Amino acid sequence: VVKRSCYPRWNETFQFELAEPGGEKLCVEVWDWDLVGRNDFLGKVVFSVQGLEVAGQEEGWFRLWPDKSKPRVDERRGSLGSLQLQVKLRDETVLPSHCYQPLVQLLCQEVKSGCQDGQVHLVTLLDEATTAECRQEVAASLVKLFLGQGLVKELLDLLFELELAKPCEPNTLFRSNSLASKSMESFLKVTGMPYLHAVLGPTIARIFEEKKQVELDPGKVEPKDTGCSGLHRVQTEGEVIEQGRQHLQAYLGELLDAIARSAPACPALVRAAFRQLFHRVAERFPRHQHAKFVAVTSFLCLRFFSPAIMTPKLFHLRQTHADARTGRTLLLLAKAVQLVGNMEPAAGRAKEPWLAPLLPALQKGIAQMKDFISRLVGTQDEEEEGEEKEGAGCPAAVLQEGLLFVHKTRGRGPLLAAASSSSSSSSSSSKKLHFCLTGEALSFAKSPGAEPIGAIALADILAAEKVEEKSFGSAQVMQVVYMEAGGRQETAYLQCKSVPDLNQWLSALRKVCGTNPRVLRAYHPGVYRGDKWSCCHQKDRTGLGCDRTRHGVTLQDWSDPLDPAVEAQRLFHHLQGLRGTLR
Structure with missing residues (x-):
């Protein structure tokens, strides 16, 4: 759901698994979400899978069409608008x-x-x-x-x-x-995302919260940015630029300090890869001592840190894209990190002379970066590398983990019992537990690193689905339907820290449980309160669900669980x- 916008941008990628594509159709519907009352249908786009088999993919703006079975609140005739989509059909018949x-x-x-x-x-x-x-x-x-x-x-x-x-x-x-x-x-995106979040997260969050005006290019300083900054003085263009330089230099200094301190926190496998690269380049160019450092920063700064700074939503650092002012700050910060990574700030100044005031900070950053790389590649972590290498192919490797809030309901089972006992206070409607998904089970503990206090075998998980926002007042809640030891079907409602985190959990759970023979074909997107379901008002708590499950809908990106086959x-x-x- 994109709120407070008549021109939403989702920028999401989903994958649908089709057993027999034949006469199937893909229908994309657009709805207007309402906190109170029913959501309003706005239109739909329908693709023929048979047509996609011939074309391979379709991309562009597609007109929204009405649906007679879903009347619109606004009955005015005319165009319903358009939706920009890219739809691709790929044959992935996976043999044993x-x-x-x-x-x-x-x-x-x-x-x-x-x-x-x-x-x-x-x-x-x-x-x-x-x-x-x-x-x-x-x-x-x-x-x-x-x-x-x-x-x-x-x-x-x-x-x-x-x-x-x-x-x-x-x-x-x-x-x-x-x-x-x-x-x-x-490789960096698959193995280094937690490290990236730890290094960039605090600075990115600060930039989004402060929304300060940052501009160094005189050609981009708008008239509205100059003028009265107080009761008795006028802010000149030069003062706007100087103020922007101070803000940008503060953000850059904070970020480079975080990078400089992060060598021990960098995953051992990533450090080993950079160590190999560092020594290979040193052997290839023995007379150019500069080259081995640039080789590392060409990946770490130019292909990892800078893209994440420019578009933090795509790296799951933020839930939404930045507004124009914040986006400009992020762009300038990413450019500064690129110049540090190039280790030739004078070249950047030649292309864009207005970067000259930032030169002292860039030179200091280059010295910090060289020292960081020396420490990053200078320590052998053979034992840690062996553990990570062994764990990567192990069936019990961690596929997804993190803290989730467990919402209390009228259900039973070990998960709800653990949530109730995790705190002495019984007044709270939710309790926080640390969950860990492996190729064997979904386990939970009172805190990260603590011994698990319970687990649900993957074979007992029947569905993993989103919950209506109206149910708990949050768009970040999922439900895990499972079979407890006594043969009773239970549902756990788990709240994630963000919508991207929710999608990651749903994708991971569906990938490891989607082939279970007992998976449900229907579920209730609401919650059972009082004597009925909030979604369909059905009174039978164990009755058939009112919406179909989506076992085949998973995220298609670099953070998916590994599937070598x-x-x-x-x-x-x-x-x-x-x-x-x-x-």
């Missing part, structure tokens, strides 16, 4: 994992043996034959596949070695969208499409 073992074994053998003179690598052929449009997807599949095999560090090392064997300049290393660059970028299938399908090129 053993069918892809020859391909997986070949790739693993190449990665383990490393780069050998005269040997043609399948990875090299993938890099050379894959188009720029597909390279990101192929890189993500390779990274996820080798994470599942416990060989992602070796994969990245091979890609670094192959990339450095090509003719290249030390100042432009890994700036192109090669398979090595895209793979490292995907799916990634192997995607690589196999991609290689099939390259048969003509590879010949």
Whole structure:
């Protein structure tokens, strides 16, 4: 739900699984949400899956159409508006994992043996034959596949070695969208998101809260930004720019200090990958001591930190996109971080002279960044690397975890009992527990790191669905329907910290439980209060749900749980499409 906007932007990606696409249709409906009363239907767009099989994808603005079964409150005739969508149909018939073992074994053998003179690598052929449009997807599949095999560090090392064997300049290393660059970028997004949130989160939150005017370019200072700043004085353009410089320098200093302190908190596997890269570049360019630092910052600053600063919503740092003023501040801060990452602030000043006042702060930041990288790659963490590598392919690897509020209801079961006993106060309507989802169960504890006080086996989870906002006054609540030990069906209502967090939990739960033979086909999006359901007013508490479940709707992005069989299938399908090129 996008509130307080007649021109909403969702920027969300969803994946729907179709067993038999045949005559199916995809219907996208737009509703006007109301806190009180029924939501109003605004229009719909319908896609024929059969048509998508021919076209592959459809993209653009699509006109909204009425639905006779859903009358609009506003009966005026005319255009209902349009919706911008991209719809893509992809054939992903995933065979049993053993069918892809020859391909997986070949790739693993190449990665383990490393780069050998005269040997043609399948990875090299993938890099050379894959188009720029597909390279990101192929890189993500390779990274996820080798994470599942416990060989992602070796994969990245091979890609670094192959990339450095090509003719290249030390100042432009890994700036192109090669398979090595895209793979490292995907690797950081898969393994480094908690670290990114810890480093950037406080500064991003402060910028959104303060909404200060930050501008250094005289050409972008608007007349309304100058003028009376008090009762008796006028603020000049120069003062606006100087004030903006002070704000930006404060944000940059805070952020660089956070980065400088973060070396011990960086995941061991990420540190190991950067250590490999650092030493590979040092060997390739022994006379350019500067190059090994730039190689690290080309990924850490230019492809990880800066994009997250510019668009924090896409990295789940914020629930909504920034307004114009905050967006400009974020853009300037991201540009400053890029200049620090380039380690040549004079080059940035030559392109944009108005950055000159920031030069002392940038030079200080470069010194901080070099010191940080030296500490980041200078400590061996062999034991931690081994633990992470082993855990990546382990069935009990953590897929999702975090603190969730458990809303008290009239239900029973171990989860509700644990929530009731987690605090001495019984007046609160919700209790906070730490949940951990693995390939075996959804467990819960009183706090992070504490011993679990209970668990729900994945085989007993029947559905994971969103709850109507009206039920608890929040759009961040999900329900987990499960079967308790006594054979009784129970529902736990869990509130997440944000809508993106809610979507992550739903996606993770559906991916590991969607194939359960006992999954429900219908559920109640409301809650049972008094003597009826809030959604459909049905009085039978155990009656059939009034809305269909959405087991096949999952997030399609880099934070999904690993599924090596799916990634192997995607690589196999991609290689099939390259048969003509590879010949």
